[in-house]
Amino acid sequence: MLPLFGDEKRRKINLGGSSSVSTLSAITDQAKARRIERTEQKRKNDAAIRIQSWWRAVSAVRAAKADMRKAFENDIEGLIGLRCMVLIGMDQEVLGKWSQTIVAKGEGSLFAPAVEPHQSSWRVLIRQIFLLLLRSIAVSPKSPDAVAHLKIMNMLVSVDVMTRNLGPHGRDVATDILVYALKRGFYPLLSEAIRSIPTTEAKSSTSLPLLVPLSTVAFSAFTAANDAYAEFPCWTGFKHLHNTLAAQPSAATEPDPAVLPPSPRILPLAGFLPKQHLDSRQDSSRCKSHGLHTPRDTLLFDSLPPHAFEESAVRAQAAAKAASADADSDDESRPKVSVVSSFAAAVSPVALPTLDARTLKRLSTLVTATHITSLLTATQKHPDATRRALFCMFLALEGVWPGNADTILGAIVVGGGGTSVIKELWRGSVRRANATSILREFKTGPVAEPDAPIPALLFLADLYAHALRTMGDDEFFGTSGSASAPRNPMSLDELTVFSRLLLDVAFGLYQAQVDADGDTNMSGTMGPSGVRYTWEEVREKVTKCLVAIHARDSRRSFTPPDHWLVSSQIDLRSFVEAALFEEQQISSGNARAVTTRQIARLAPRLGILHNIPFSIPFSTRVQVFRSFIFADIMARRPVDDQYEHHRTRITVRREHIAQDGFDRLADVDLKGRIGITFIDKWGEEEAGIDGGGVFKEFFTSLCKEVFDTDRGLWLANKKNELFPNPHAYAVEAHNLNWYRFIGRIIGKAMYEGILVDIAFAGFFLAKWLGKQSFLDDLASLDPELYNGLIFLKHYPGKPRGPVSELHRRHFGVTKSVDLVPHGSEIAVTKENRLQYIYMVSHYRLSKQIKQQSDAFFEGLSEIIDHKWLKMFNQQELQILIGGTDSPVDLDDLQGNTQYGGIFDSNHATIISFWRVVRSFDQEQRRALLRFVTSCSRPPLLGFKELVPNFAIRDAGSDELRLPTSSTCVNLLKLPRYQSEKVLRAKLLQAITANAGFDLS
The missing domain is CATH 1.20.5 (Single alpha-helices involved in coiled-coils or other helix-helix interfaces)
Structure with missing residues (x-):
């Protein structure tokens, strides 16, 4: 080899000698x-x-390439040409020439080389060419050859085309090509091609109609029979495709959001969804013949934001309501709003464009009862995996179209075999789940298994909570007595297990907020066949169903003792201390503006007390309630010592207690101390100093008047439980002011710990808690209407008549009330009967008394913070107002009794008194309690909480006198009876005849 830079390696010799001697360093x-x-x-x-x-x-x-090009051009359609193409690689000219030739000559030319003995070679080569074509499109999606490339690619992965040309093994060849491409970036390359098409050019693009089928072809090539979903990475790739499209709307410059076309996540949706999904005329047989791709559809819906299918105005309204109201508030629109609506406000206008009318009309088919029923019918005999995927799709559809969640669930309950679906979800997936594994999956990330229990748990919780709305107690407990009557889809034993699972999951999610101090790393993504719900949304769904089941158990217990408690999982003392601290922190700001959802996030212990209060013992919650009130009293107390001497003093005429109380307390701060002076019938002030007892006397007399049903403000059901009169005159301004006043008075009683011997109807107490009442509550209000609705629900024939006519027949009035716009023109059918039953119940239990209830609660909230009440359910709230229905504990009463005069615990009369009282039955003991304290029920936490304490004072030696009492100070005035027999007779005479009331 000749040197390129000269022979510089030759040694140079200096023959001229050295001019000087070099040093060692120089050398x-x-x-x-x-x-x-x-x-x-x-x-x-x-x-x-x-x-x-x-x-x-x-x-x-x-x-070599030049030679291969010559060989390729000499045999473009043959096997030699295919080998040359593979060896040449990414050459746009060669690929374009081949594609144009094949498309021009038809699909026969594509499969001509695929004959024996060369079929195996053709199969290996063609899958590599498929990948080359895909890469070419990803690089140059607008090239003149792109359409030809896409047409060939669609042929190569079409099961029909492959089978038509290659015979029975054509499906295997198409599957082999897809598997090869999927492992080499099929979906990422496809997403590049789709994303490179600007939104403004989507309708005119010639490539997009061919790209869309490629994105979904795997779901027709792969079948559940060969377990392709688990064996091949199509789900991961498909999810990447949609996540990529969701992340970057378009390569083009986005126009003004006000005129923005449909989001790219929605743009190809009509193409992604099978035809039977969007054709309302398709019946179940057509659905079955076309095949179902519910796992794919689940991911499609999952990739969209909440409310993506709803019109802008509806979406904005729902987001505003969700941002300003509690999740369980008694809002007229509440049945139409799903839990995910709270997150709609966080989505930008660009992410939530207004859909055009045509697209929205086609998509609306998805939530029709006919369509949902057809899908359920078509999949009845499909494998379990298909059914689970279908349920996941429904759950995803709830999230993307929450305004139609009730329609979806109602269609399943009524026409889709709701009983069998609930059983299938429970026995097929949820029953074997456990809370520990579910919570671990949230903490560690997405679930990879197609049969993961979380989606099934969520959908079962949604479906069963919806079914409970119109399920009567006879159906729930199976007590109808008729063999043909429908039964609860879950047995009481199953509900016991299910409710405990829900409780453990819900508490674990609330506790996670506690452990993370307000922040968690829990993921809400449920995996390939799951649904993207945040852990906070999951918590709300689980809590909603849990509370509904607990409400039934509260009325008639079917769970074992301590079933609802989590005391073993927490330290109650530290929990209470933390809850009190959180309440102080919340109250230091604008407490009225804090919603239940925000409380759960900002104050996790209060979140537990407000959302799943039954997980904490009732006595503990009562202590917390009283602690909240005590903290409020201390915060209001002035720094100086004038508090004990400061009280608002009013005069009240004995003959007009209610009216004077209404007039004189209208502008008084009832949280402060109130001094009452009675005016007798001669207009003179009664002697005495009000140390608290006189106010109790005034309060007791006031309650007897204002809650008298003859006054017209209140009605009583058959259990003598009170609720506001729904009559039209009750909503007049003056009467609403009376409801507001009564609410303040009840609030004052709760604030002071005064028990009121009044029982309120459960559905009315639900209003205090911001909860809705459903069909099961109607039995306590209108048994006749309840029985009629139950008959309608189970009627085997076809219901007849418009909504308003049935309403008139039930209420027995001549005035017709439309429950929906033009309700008199809408017939009650098998499909909408549950909706009708729900609306009638809602009208009677809520709408008719809404104004009265709102006024009452407005007054109550002036004294008692709404957040404090949410720690209790209806039954517990009644106990908080009037005491417990438990037997009178005489040991407790005797141990907390004070004595006056010459009496002490060892006096002979006192010994006889307790011996006589212990011989009383419970009714007589309650009568004694009512005689002395004006309330027949014991205090919540025992007689130590009775203020003032139960007391007995010497009333002299005249044994002809009856015992008397001063209920204002809980005092029994007992003569010194020498005979136990006489004491018993006189005491029974006094307490049963209500005689001997002494105002002194």
């Missing part, structure tokens, strides 16, 4: 310089050799 430097010079020379020579080698290789490749 060393020269040697180092020569060594560096030799190294650099070697590097240059090596580089030259590599360049020469590369050039020879390039020249050889060019020559």
Whole structure:
């Protein structure tokens, strides 16, 4: 080889002699310089050799490719041409020429080389060419050859085309091509191609109609029979495709959001969804014949934001309501709003465009009862995996179209075999789940298994909570007595297990907020066949169903003792201390503006007390309630010592207690101390100083008047439980002011710990808690209407008549009330009967008394913070107002009794008194309690909480006198009876005849 840079390696000899003697340092430097010079020379020579080698290789490749191009052009459609294409690689000209030729000559030319003995070779080559075509499109999606490339690719993965040309094994060949491409970036390359098409050019694009089928072809090529979903990475790729489209709307510059076309996540949706999904005329047989791709549809819906299918105005309204109201508030629109609506406000206008009318009309088919019923019918005999995927799709559809969640669930409950679906979800997936594994999955990330229990748990919770709305107690408990009557789809034993699972999951999610101090890393993504719900949304769904089941158990217990408690999982003392601290922190700001959802996030212990209060013992919650009130009292107390002497004083006429109380307390702060002076019938002030007892007397008398049903403000059901009168005159301004006043008075009683011997109807107490009442509550209000609705629900024939006519027949009035716009023109059918039953119940239980209830609660909230009440359910709230229905504990009463006069615990009369009282039955003991305290029920936490304490005072030695009492101070005035027999007779006479009430 000739040197390129001269023979610089030859040794140089200096013959001229040395002009001077070099030092040792100079010699060393020269040697180092020569060594560096030799190294650099070697590097240059090596580089030259590599360049020469590369050039020879390039020249050889060019020559070989030139030869291959000639061979390719001589046999474009043959096997030699295919081999040449693979060896040439990414050459746009060669790929374009081949595609154009194949498309021009038809699909026969594509499969001509696929004959024996060359079929195996063709199969190997064609899958590599498929990938080359895909890469070409990803690089140049607008090239003139792109459409030809896409047409061939669609042929190669079409099961019909492959089977038609290759016979029975055509499906296997198509599957093999897809598997090869999926493992080499099929979906990422596809997403590049789709994303490169600007939104503004989507309708005119010739490539997009061919790209969309490619994105979903895997779901027709792969079948559940060969377990392709688990074996091949199509789900991961498909999810990547939609996540990519969701992340970047378009490569083009986005126009003004006000005129923005449908989001790219929605744009191809009509193409992604099978035809039977969007054709309302399709019946179940057509659905079955076309095949179902519910796992794919689940991911499609999952990739969209909440409310994506709803019109802008409806979406904005729902988001505003969700941002400003509690999740369980008694809002007229509440049945139409799903839990995910709270997150709609966080989505930008660009992410939530207004859909055009045509797209929205086609998509609305998805939530029709006919369509949902057809899907359920078509999949009845499909494998379990298909059914689970279908349920996941429904759950995803709830999230993307929450305004139609009730329609979806109602269609399943009524026409889709709701009983069998609930059983299928429970026995097929949820029953074997456990809370520990579910919570672990949230903490560790997405679930990979197609049969993961979380989606099934969520959908079962949604479905069963919806079914409970119109399920009467006879159906729930199976007590109808008729063999043909429908039964609860879950047995009481199953509900016991299910409710405990829900409780453990809900508490675990609330506790996670506690452990993370307000922040968690829990993921809400449920995996390939799951649904994207955040852990906070999951918590709300689980809590909603849990509370509904607990409400039934509260009325008639079917669970074992301590079933609802989590006391073993927490330290109650530290929990209470933390809850009190959180309440102080919340109250330091604008407490009225904090919703239940925000409390759960900002104050997790209060979140537990407000959302699943039954997980904490009732006595503990009562202590917390009283602690909240005490903290409020202390915060209001002035710094000086004038508090004990400061009280608002009013005068009240004995003959007009209610009216005077209404007039004189209208502008008084009832949280403060109130001094009452009675005016007798002669207009004179009664003697005495109000140390608290006189106010109790005033309060007791006031309650007797205002809650008297003859006054017209209140009605009583058959259990003598009170609720506001729904009559039209009750909503007049003056009467609403009375409801507001009564609410303040009840609030004052709760604030002071005064028990009121009044029982309120459960559905009315639900209003205090911001909850809705459903069919099961109607039995306590209107048994006749309840029985009529139950008959309608189970009526085997076809219901007749418009909504308003049935309403008139039930209420027995001549006035017709439309429950929906033009309700008199809408017939009650099998499909909408549950909706009708729900609306009638809602009208009677809520709408008719809404204004009265709102006024009452407005007054109550002036005294008692709404957040404090949410720690209790209806039954517990009644106990908080009037005491417990438990037996009178005489040991507790005797241990907390004070004595006056000459009496003490060892006096002979007192010993006889307790011996006589212990011989009383419970009714007589309650009568004694009512006689002395004006309330027949014991205090919540025992007689130590009775203020003032139960007391007995010496009333003299006249044994002809009856015992008397001063209920204002809980005092029994007992003569010194010498005979136990006489004491018993006189005491029974006094307490049963209500005689001997002493105002002194």
